[in-house]
Amino acid sequence: GQNIDQPTEMTATEGAIVQINCTYQTSGFNGLFWYQQHAGEAPTFLSYNVLDGLEEKGRFSSFLSRSKGYSYLLLKELQMKDSASYLCAVRTSGYALNFGKGTSLLVTP
């Protein structure tokens, strides 16, 4: 089966930096995605990694180590609107995504 683990909850302060980790054990690997989801809304795409290393996109960066089955999402200069659930998803064979249960991030003033 597919096993994708993320912390359930995290809290951080406005203006700070937070790192959300994701570890995975899957049968096959064909890319790792991060999505942001506000309560009751659709997941929105944040980042994609298929090769080892760091991908930077504005305030958000994502890192992948395939040999360690590990990724993290780094959020800088946190804003209140960043309070949301962050979903790590691995694409194995085919194109369907296997999602972790998500990390609920609370940004406090």
Added chain:
Amino acid sequence: DSGVTQTPKHLITATGQRVTLRCSPRSGDLSVYWYQQSLDQGLQFLIQYYNGEERAKGNILERFSAQQFPDLHSELNLSSLELGDSALYFCASSAVGFGGQETQYFGPGTRLLVL
């Protein structure tokens, strides 16, 4: 706004009933995916269609079925509904069916409540 539309937004029904959820993908996208999101399970892949053909199946119950029509919209049919089927159902579409980076864009979802 992802460009993926889903109807209805909310649906309340009784156990044993049958419902149909509808999804229109982004213009030009050939692939449609259906996902179920419940509080305890997270987002679970149900089924994928590509240009009208079933491409992959995930954890989809036999009571559930889907199809993709020639105009590329898709419907998810849920029958003999049980209380445990209450969840958010998302549709996603993507542009690339084979190879290359392929990003799924999610619709706003249909919230189903089975009473």
